[in-house]
Amino acid sequence: MDFSLGEDRQMLVDSLRRLFSETFDFKQRESVVASDEGWSPALWKQLADLGIIGALFEEEYGGYGGSAFDIGVVFGEVGHALAIGPFLGTLLAGRILGALGRSDLVAQAVTSEVVLTAALDGPEYLSARPVGEGWVLSGRRSVVPFVGQADIVVTVANTDEGAAIFILNDFKTGVRAEEYPLVDGGMAGELFLDGAPATLCATGASATDVMEKATAAGLVALAWEAVAILDTLRDQTLDYLRTRKQFGIPIGKFQALQHRMAALALEIEQARSAAINAAARFDADRCSRERAGSAAKFTIGRVGSLVAEEVIQMHGGIGMTWELPLSHFAKRLILIGHQLGDEDYHLKRFVDLGRPSAEPSVAYC
Amino acid sequence: MDLSFTAEEDTFRQDVRAFLAEKLPTRISTKVRLGQRLTKADMEEWHAILNAKGWLANHWPVEWGGTGWTVTQRFIFETEAALAYSPRVVPFGISMLAPVLIKYGSDAQKRHWLPRILDGTDWWCQGYSEPGAGSDLASLKTRAVRDGDFYIVNGQKTWTTLAQYADMIFCLVRTSTEGRKQEGISFLLIDMKTPGVDVRPIRLLDGDHEVNEVFFTDVRVPIENLVGEEHMGWTCAKYLLTYERTNIAGVGQSMAAFERLKEVAATQMKDGRPLEENIHFAARMAKVEIDLANMTTTNLRVLASVGAGRAPTAESSMLKIRGTEIRQQITDLMRRAAGIYAQPFVDEALDEGFNGPQIGPDFAAAAAVQYFNNRKLSIFGGSNEVQREIISKTILEL
Numbered sequence: 001m002d003f004s005l006g007e008d009r010q011m012l013v014d015s016l017r018r019l020f021s022e023t024f025d026f027k028q029r030e031s032v033v034a035s036d037e038g039w040s041p042a043l044w045k046q047l048a049d050l051g052i053i054g055a056l057f058e059e060e061y062g063g064y065g066g067s068a069f070d071i072g073v074v075f076g077e078v079g080h081a082l083a084i085g086p087f088l089g090t091l092l093a094g095r096i097l098g099a100l101g102r103s104d105l106v107a108q109a110v111t112s113e114v115v116l117t118a119a120l121d122g123p124e125y126l127s128a129r130p131v132g133e134g135w136v137l138s139g140r141r142s143v144v145p146f147v148g149q150a151d152i153v154v155t156v157a158n159t160d161e162g163a164a165i166f167i168l169n170d171f172k173t174g175v176r177a178e179e180y181p182l183v184d185g186g187m188a189g190e191l192f193l194d195g196a197p198a199t200l201c202a203t204g205a206s207a208t209d210v211m212e213k214a215t216a217a218g219l220v221a222l223a224w225e226a227v228a229i230l231d232t233l234r235d236q237t238l239d240y241l242r243t244r245k246q247f248g249i250p251i252g253k254f255q256a257l258q259h260r261m262a263a264l265a266l267e268i269e270q271a272r273s274a275a276i277n278a279a280a281r282f283d284a285d286r287c288s289r290e291r292a293g294s295a296a297k298f299t300i301g302r303v304g305s306l307v308a309e310e311v312i313q314m315h316g317g318i319g320m321t322w323e324l325p326l327s328h329f330a331k332r333l334i335l336i337g338h339q340l341g342d343e344d345y346h347l348k349r350f351v352d353l354g355r356p357s358a359e360p361s362v363a364y365c
Numbered sequence: 366m367d368l369s370f371t372a373e374e375d376t377f378r379q380d381v382r383a384f385l386a387e388k389l390p391t392r393i394s395t396k397v398r399l400g401q402r403l404t405k406a407d408m409e410e411w412h413a414i415l416n417a418k419g420w421l422a423n424h425w426p427v428e429w430g431g432t433g434w435t436v437t438q439r440f441i442f443e444t445e446a447a448l449a450y451s452p453r454v455v456p457f458g459i460s461m462l463a464p465v466l467i468k469y470g471s472d473a474q475k476r477h478w479l480p481r482i483l484d485g486t487d488w489w490c491q492g493y494s495e496p497g498a499g500s501d502l503a504s505l506k507t508r509a510v511r512d513g514d515f516y517i518v519n520g521q522k523t524w525t526t527l528a529q530y531a532d533m534i535f536c537l538v539r540t541s542t543e544g545r546k547q548e549g550i551s552f553l554l555i556d557m558k559t560p561g562v563d564v565r566p567i568r569l570l571d572g573d574h575e576v577n578e579v580f581f582t583d584v585r586v587p588i589e590n591l592v593g594e595e596h597m598g599w600t601c602a603k604y605l606l607t608y609e610r611t612n613i614a615g616v617g618q619s620m621a622a623f624e625r626l627k628e629v630a631a632t633q634m635k636d637g638r639p640l641e642e643n644i645h646f647a648a649r650m651a652k653v654e655i656d657l658a659n660m661t662t663t664n665l666r667v668l669a670s671v672g673a674g675r676a677p678t679a680e681s682s683m684l685k686i687r688g689t690e691i692r693q694q695i696t697d698l699m700r701r702a703a704g705i706y707a708q709p710f711v712d713e714a715l716d717e718g719f720n721g722p723q724i725g726p727d728f729a730a731a732a733a734v735q736y737f738n739n740r741k742l743s744i745f746g747g748s749n750e751v752q753r754e755i756i757s758k759t760i761l762e763l
Contacts, residue, residue: 001367001368001369001370001371001437001665001669002366002367002669003366003368003665003666003669003670004366005366006366069366238761238762238763241763242762242763252763253763255754257763258753258754258757258761258763259750259753259754259757261757261761261763262752262753262754262756262757262760262761263753265683265756265760265761266683266686266687266756269663269666269680269683270656270659270660270663270687271659272663273658273659273660273661273662273663273666274655274658274659274662276366276368276662276666277368277658277659277662279366280366280367280368292658295654295655295658295659298655299655299659347648347651347652347655348644348648350651350654350655351644351647351648351650351651354651354654
C-alpha cells in the first residue's frame, strides 16, 4: 500500500503549481473573470505546452497520462489555483472521443489547437433524426461549459434506438449559443439546436458504457478539485482564527470555534479518503468503480457545503466580501455540488448500484 | 498511489482466515454475532487460543513475544478477526499496560509481568478515572505515600471495566502535590487481593455489570511495583493513551456490524417489503457505508505514515471520533431495524443456553441494549470532546 504520488506525478504537480502561481494569482484571476472572453486562451496554451491537457488522456487516445491519479492531481492544482478554463469539458469530451476512436480530435485538444466541451445536461432530451447520410439534432442543452469557445461539442441525444453520442463541429446551421458567466467565475451557456447537423459516434450499450466511464473520470476530477479547495479554505480560516482578535484574544482561542474547526478538519480528511478511493477503484470492476465515484461525489457534496458555510460564518462580515479570496473558493466548492449529479442523486445511485439487479444507465441526459 | 495489498499480504489474509475458521469456537462467534454476553471463561478461552498461536500480543516487540507484523498485517488481522465475529482481546494487559512496561518498566518488571500477561495468569484492569477526575484526568486525588519499602494508597477509582475479574490494577496515583498537577503523578501496579482494596459494581443503563468503583483504604504496595520514575506517571499515562491507537477506529468491528446490518435489512420486513427497499432506511445505511469506506482509507493512510516511521499523533483523535460515531450509528440502525421487538428487556435472552421463547427476530433481544451500551464509545478513552481539543491544539495549532 502506497499513498505517495510518485516522482513523475509530483513533478507534474510542481510545474503546474509554479505556472499558476506565476500567471494566475488572485488579481490576475480577477482580470480574467472581468474580461470579455471570460478565460485566458494564452494560459490554456501554456498549460497545453506543459503537457497538462495531455496528462488527462492515455497515450493510445492521444495523450500522455490518463490514469485516474493523473486526472486527480491536475484537478487538485486546478482547485488549488481556482483556475478558470475548459478543464471539465475537455476531460469529459476528450475521454468520450478517445474511447470512440477519435483520438485525432483528442490530440488536437491536447495541443490546444481545438477546444472541446460536453453538453450533457438540459431541461429535455435532445432528439436526433437521420437525414440523408447524416443526422440532425434538435432541442436544448443547458449550462454547457465554455460553449462559446468550443470548437467541438460532444452531446447525447435520443434516436429511435435509444440514447446515442454525437459530435457537433459545424455550427453554421441550426446552432445558437447564448453565453453567460457562472457564480464561481467560470463561463457556460445555453445551446439551442434546431436541425443542427451532427456526427453519430456510438449507440446502445457501448454509448452508455463510454458515457459512464467518462463521467467516472469527471467524478474523480471534481473530487480532487474539491479536496484541494477544502484544504485551502481550512488553511485560510486557521490563519484568520489565529490573527483576528475580539475580546482581546485571537478568536481561535474560543472553544466554540476550535471544536467546529476540529470537526471540519476531520470531515476534510474523510473527503480526501473518498477522492483517493474514487481514483483507486477507477480501473476496478464497474460496480466498484461507480460506487466509489458516487460515494466520493456524495461525500464532497456533503462536506463541501458544510465547510463552505462554516468558513464564511467563522470569518464573519469579511467572509461576505468579494475582496476576500476565501469567498470565491467557497463559491466554486458549492458549484461543484451542482455538476455531474448532486449529493442526493449520488446517494441514491450508490444505493441502487448496491442492489444485485443494478443496470447501467445513461446519466444526465 | 496504490491501495492494493501485496501478494504476501493476501497470503497472510488467507492464513488468518484459515486460522479463524479452524480455531475460533462457533459457540463464541455466535454469541458475538448475536450480541450476547461473553463470560470471563469465553474471554479467557479466546485469549489462550491466540496465545497458543503466538498472535495474541501481535504488536509487542518480537523479543517479548510479538509477531513482528507490519501495521498493515495487524490491520488485516484485526479486520478478519472482527469479520469472523471473534471477541475483541481484553485490552488492559495486552494493549495498555504492556507497551508502558516495555517502554518504561525495569528489566525485572518486564520479565515478571509480560509472560504472565501472555499466559493469562494476571487479569489486569485500569485505574485511571476518579469521581472528580474524568476528562480532567490530571486532577486525580488517590494518594500514595511512601512508608519504607511500601506505598500506602488511599482513594477511589471509578468506571473500572471488568475489575470484578481482575487480579491486578495499574493505577495513576498522586505522590506529590507540589508544582503542576501533572508532575506529581506516579504509575503503580496494585494486587487486587491486598487488604483494603474494595470493588463495588456499577450497574449501567443497559442493566449490565461491566464497570466498577474501586476503593483503596491504607493499601500497602511494595515500591518495586512503581513503573518508571516517581512523579513521572503522567508520561506513562499519555504514552498508554496514544500508543495503541492503530485500531482505535474499530474499522473491523464496524465492517462486521455493517455486514450483519445488511443481512438484517434484507430479511426484516417493513410495510410488506424488505427493509432494505425502504428509501429512508436505505439512505441511512448508505451514508454509514460511505463514511465507513472513507474511514477505512483514512485509517490506512494513518497506518502508512506510522509504518514509514512516524509516531501516531493527533490523527488518532480523528479516527477515534469518527470510528466511534460510525459504530454508534450502526447499532442505532440495528435498533431501528428491530421495530417493536427492540422493546422487550429479557435479560436472560442475552445469555448462552436461554430456553425461553424468542421474541421477534434473533438480533432483536440485543438491539436496544447494544445501542445504549455503545453510547460509551464516544465517552471513554478520552471523550470525543477531549479528542476535538487535541485536534485543535495539536494539528490545527489553535
